[in-house]
Amino acid sequence: MSDPERVQKYLQQSHDKIFESNRKWAEEQKAKNPEFFEKLSAGQSPEYLWIGCSDSRIPAEAITGLGPGEMFIHRNIANLVCNTDLNVMSVVNYAVRHLKVKHIVVCGHYGCGGVKAAMTPQDLGLLNPWLRNIRDVYRLHEDELDTIKEDGPRYDRLVELNVMEQARNVIKTAAIQQAYKRDGFPIVHAWVFGFNDGLLKDLKLDFESELAKIQKIYNLPS
Amino acid sequence: MASYQDPLDRIVAGNRVYAQHTTEQDPTAFVELSKGQAPEILWIGCADSRVPETTVCNCRPGDIFVHRNIANTVHADDLNAASVVEYAVAFLKVRKVVVCGHTKCGGAVASLGDADLGVTLNTWLHPVRELRRKHKTELERLLDDDARAVRVAELNVHQSLDVLKQHPAIKKAINERGLSLHGLIYDIGQGQLRLLEETSSKKSNGLWSPN
Numbered sequence: 001m002s003d004p005e006r007v008q009k010y011l012q013q014s015h016d017k018i019f020e021s022n023r024k025w026a027e028e029q030k031a032k033n034p035e036f037f038e039k040l041s042a043g044q045s046p047e048y049l050w051i052g053c054s055d056s057r058i059p060a061e062a063i064t065g066l067g068p069g070e071m072f073i074h075r076n077i078a079n080l081v082c083n084t085d086l087n088v089m090s091v092v093n094y095a096v097r098h099l100k101v102k103h104i105v106v107c108g109h110y111g112c113g114g115v116k117a118a119m120t121p122q123d124l125g126l127l128n129p130w131l132r133n134i135r136d137v138y139r140l141h142e143d144e145l146d147t148i149k150e151d152g153p154r155y156d157r158l159v160e161l162n163v164m165e166q167a168r169n170v171i172k173t174a175a176i177q178q179a180y181k182r183d184g185f186p187i188v189h190a191w192v193f194g195f196n197d198g199l200l201k202d203l204k205l206d207f208e209s210e211l212a213k214i215q216k217i218y219n220l221p222s
Numbered sequence: 223m224a225s226y227q228d229p230l231d232r233i234v235a236g237n238r239v240y241a242q243h244t245t246e247q248d249p250t251a252f253v254e255l256s257k258g259q260a261p262e263i264l265w266i267g268c269a270d271s272r273v274p275e276t277t278v279c280n281c282r283p284g285d286i287f288v289h290r291n292i293a294n295t296v297h298a299d300d301l302n303a304a305s306v307v308e309y310a311v312a313f314l315k316v317r318k319v320v321v322c323g324h325t326k327c328g329g330a331v332a333s334l335g336d337a338d339l340g341v342t343l344n345t346w347l348h349p350v351r352e353l354r355r356k357h358k359t360e361l362e363r364l365l366d367d368d369a370r371a372v373r374v375a376e377l378n379v380h381q382s383l384d385v386l387k388q389h390p391a392i393k394k395a396i397n398e399r400g401l402s403l404h405g406l407i408y409d410i411g412q413g414q415l416r417l418l419e420e421t422s423s424k425k426s427n428g429l430w431s432p433n
């Protein structure tokens with residue numbers, strides 16, 4: 001068999017595998033609960049919005065034990081929330097104003113390739129503007145980060161500070177400030193996932209006091 | 223009847239169970255995961271809670287690199303999605319890029335009309351609404367809005383694939399190492415994925431029609 005043929009066969013197999021797995025999964029759900037898909041078909045009312053990294057190792061629903069219909073999800077490189085990014089802002093808007101989610105979790109992870117790439121002195125072309133946001137987080141917290149001498153722990157801390165900063169960026173939006181004032185939710189959380197133990201760590205962002213601090217400058221009342 | 227549980231406690235507890243089960247099944251699972259990722263698939267899907275890719279594909283952590291946004295839309299000028307594609311294709315060297323739309327998509331339904339969803343969502347959905355205008359006659363012939371929303375979701379998947387084909391990393395990977403692009407629709411009422419046929423006259427890479 002020639003090489004392109006082998007590649008083709010391999011790709012066809014991995015492709016078939018996805019459909020095969022999907023069918024198996026759907027049958028299992030129906031066996032457990034015959035109305036499972038009918039109910040989902042009626043609509044979604046998730047309690048959570050998850051903003052996480054695109055990293056393949058952190059499927060949000062799987063690591064939190066949630067099923068279909070429970071968590072609205074946006075994932076991008078290094079879980080960034082940039083105020084000029086219409087993509088993430090549309091997700092936040094829809095989740096808060098239309099789905100009325102109760103909790104927004106911004107979740108980063110240790111060993112994030114995006115964070116590491118951002119701190120590598122190298123021209124990454126198309127990725128430069130996106131990753132620049134992480135360098136900006138570094139600059140905001142330069143004094144603290146510079147005291148950490150070893151690379152590993154310094155990246156870990158930058159991952160945490162990045163999540164905190166992105167959670168703040170969520171709080172800076174009109175959607176959050178107005179919904180919170182009216183309904184008392186959503187609450188924004190900053191979490192980090194660790195591959196060493198598979199556990200989520202709460203960075204304990206104090207939502208109320210962060211909101212108050214942020215509104216001193218970024219106040220967007222209705 | 224399940225007793226009330228605080229939603230946050232619930233996912234924290236869910237995570238503890240996940241970590242425990244994973245380690246029980248394979249004590250080295252997290253050691254392996256912390257070494258790095260080598261996903262074969264980039265999935266561009268809707269943020270909709272009913273289409274969690276890893277669950278519906280019965281896959282495992284590490285299998286699928288993921289971008290999810292409102293109505294799985296790829297705009298040519300969107301740096302967020304473009305960065306995900308660049309990272310997945312140029313650096314992780316995924317072998318397939320999948321755009322997955324779905325039935326009952328809120329974004330597709332909203333695009334059947336011009337209701338004011340606020341300036342952010344109006345702008346985001348503008349290209350999808352334009353698709354609806356462009357295919358007005360075809361859509362009007364369909365039975366009901368459910369069918370129209372599915373058709374808009376399909377058209378939107380094709381449009382996103384067309385945008386992706388112009389991404390420099392994708393162009394390069396198609397030529398150099400046989401990367402392939404695929405459109406899917408997930409049927410929420412059935413829980414099943416359906417592969418969309420290539421519709422454009424542009425040369426396909428032929429991977430799924432070897433004959």
Ligand SMILES: [Zn+2]
Pocket residue numbers: 053054055077078079109111112113114115
């Ligand atoms: Zn990451």
Ligand SMILES: [Zn+2]
Pocket residue numbers: 268269270292293294324326327328329330
């Ligand atoms: Zn959708």
